[in-house]
Amino acid sequence: MNIVVLVKQVPDSGSSRELASDNTVDRASASNVINEMDEYAIEEALKIKEAHGGEVTVLTMGPAGATESIxxxxxMGPDKAVHVTDDALHGSCAVATSKVLAAALGTLNADxxxxxxxxxDGRVQVMPHMLAERLGIAALTGARKLTVEGNQLTAERQTDEGYEVVTAATPAVVSVWDTINEPRYPSFKGIMAAKKKPVQTLSLADLGISADEVGTAGATSQVLEFAKRPERSGGTKVTDEGDGGAQLVAYLTNEKFV
Structure with missing residues (x-):
């Protein structure tokens, strides 16, 4: 089975994150890591390979520095990687990103x-759906469990009320939550082996996409203005002088909690 895992390099959510002068994420000065949820996707791909055989390919779109995350x-165990990188990609919106990734996926023949x-960094949760639409295949999104039987995929789709069971035939796009597994830690052997694994680099020209279709020039949305999160202020202290309960109810009512 040919499995492709989408991996994105993002600024570490545990460190300070800033926007650059053009209102895009300042990745150059950030501490960049693999998007946390993608580690669960990698683990699930490896589990499928171990159970059914095949090959796992990592696909990343990002600047040259994304090689570190690749x-x-x-x-962790994938066999190879494809890195789509081009200066013109800077500032691409989700729509343009899906176009580039779909073009790259079209060369990989993934099951x-x-x-x-x-x-x-984005938290829009739309990329798997966009890719499925562009590729004309099924999307099993928000999976907390995935079962593979031949060319049939069955996913337990996590919802606020519980889960739904959805099925599809391959090829298909699957997105996963962090409830699906526990990602493995890279071993020393795995770290050394990763240095020798093939990484194919693709440009926009290789994918037949022009520069004006991506980046800030081709973006369908943009950040017009932003403000930093305000500093945390001190809380409201209620001194109970016999009317503490009334004060508490008044506060909760004013804040629209009740």
């Missing part, structure tokens, strides 16, 4: 495409 992903349900 090697980290490969150290199953697995992605994290969301990225910690």
């Amino acid at each position: 090697r980290k992903a490969l150290s 199953v495409i697995i992605a994290g349900a969301e990225s910690t």
Whole structure:
């Protein structure tokens, strides 16, 4: 089975994150890591390979510095990687990103495409759906469990009320939550082996996409203005002088909690 895992390099959510002067994420000065949810996607791909055989390919779109995250992903066990990188991609919106990734996926002949349900920098949760639409294949999104039987995929789709069982035939796109498994840690052997695994680099020209279709020039949305999160202020202290309960109810009512 040919499995492709989408991996995105994102600024570490545990460190300070800033926007650059053009209102795009300042990735150059950030501490960048693999998107956390994508590690669960990698693990699920490896489990499918171990159970059914085949090959796992990591697919990344990003600047040259994303190579570091590609090697980290490969150290977990995938066989190879494809890195789509081009200066013109800077500032691409989700629509343009899906176009580029779909073009790259068109060269890989995947049976199953697995992605994290969301990225910690964008958090829009639309990429798996967009890719499925562009590729004309099924999308099993928000999976907390995935079962593979021949060319049939069955997923337990996580919802606020519980889960739904959905099925589809391959090829299909699957997105996963962090409830689906526990990602393995790269071993020393895996880290060393990752240095020798093949990484194919593709440009926009290789994919037949022009520069004006992507980046800030081709974006369908843009950030017009932004403000930093306000500093946390001190809480409201209620001194009970016999009317503490009334004060508490008044506060909750004013804040629209009740």
